[in-house]
């Protein structure tokens with residue numbers, strides 16, 4: 413559907429996207445994941461053609477049409493939900509009948525039907541977000557592009573937004589969606605990890621977890637332990653990384669020998685704790701990828 417070939421982008425002299433190459437297929441949900449300032453919004457603006465690359469090429473399939481919802485989108489706040497939808501339908505060149513039919517479908521998908529006469533200015537954050545996405549879907553684009561659609565919305569709306577994304581996919585379209593929430597990665601077919609303008613990895617969530625080269629262990633509840641101990645533990649042979657998560661400490665381990673050394677440390681500190689194996693999460697994978705500055709710098 414869309415192919416990036418060695419694409420770089422600069423704001424002035426600052427290069428914020430660096431030599432990105434990837435392909436997004438038809439009927440695929442692609443998640444763009446990365447911390448603040450990684451370049452997610454810039455990448456999406458290139459995808460919709462709002463910005464042009466300084467280097468490289470972006471190629472679109474002939475059938476590709478896009479719908480876009482920016483992170484800070486605009487709605488006509490003094491118009492009702494239904495009026496907003498019909499108005500966008502008009503902007504996209506739909507007949508009133510077509511716009512009405514499509515609006516009804518979108519209102520059902522988003523569960524906004526009972527509120528269709530409410531002014532957009534009087535909606536909750538989650539409802540506004542769903543209306544903005546619906547407005548971008550009136551013309552049935554083959555590729556829907558969403559910049560952080562679930563940022564700051566309540567958990568129920570977040571669930572409904574992902575349900576809507578699934579409906580869009582079931583119609584045959586692709587969805588490209590940026591997020592800071594790593595738990596949303598599992599909902600995507602492909603995930604692109606961006607860090608400081610570089611693409612660290614593009615793969616399916618399952619492969620990401622399956623190929624993670626470390627076993628993950630946890631020592632529970634070390635809230636009273638000084639964080640100054642962590643670097644010492646990172647220096648244990650075959651401990652690839654160690655970091656706190658909540659009150660626990662988490663360890664990425666490349667060989668089992670490291671677990672024995674962690675148990676020795678627990679004994680030495682006089683603690684009653686176990687070293688417990690746990691499933692790697694997308695957060696573990698991402699922290700590890702970022703810490704290593706990408707696969708090219710990987711060490712085991």
Ligand SMILES: Nc1ncnc2c1ncn2[C@@H]1O[C@H](COP(=O)(O)OP(=O)(O)OP(=O)(O)O)[C@@H](O)[C@H]1O
Nearest residue numbers: 423424428446447448449450451452453454455483
């Ligand atoms: N219009 C602009 N002019 C100059 N620099 C910009 C502009 N927009 C973004 N940047 C810079 O480009 C880099 C990437 O920003 P971008 O907004 O694409 O990242 P992001 O991953 O979407 O982050 P966020 O989640 O905070 O929006 C950041 O360093 C940002 O300060």
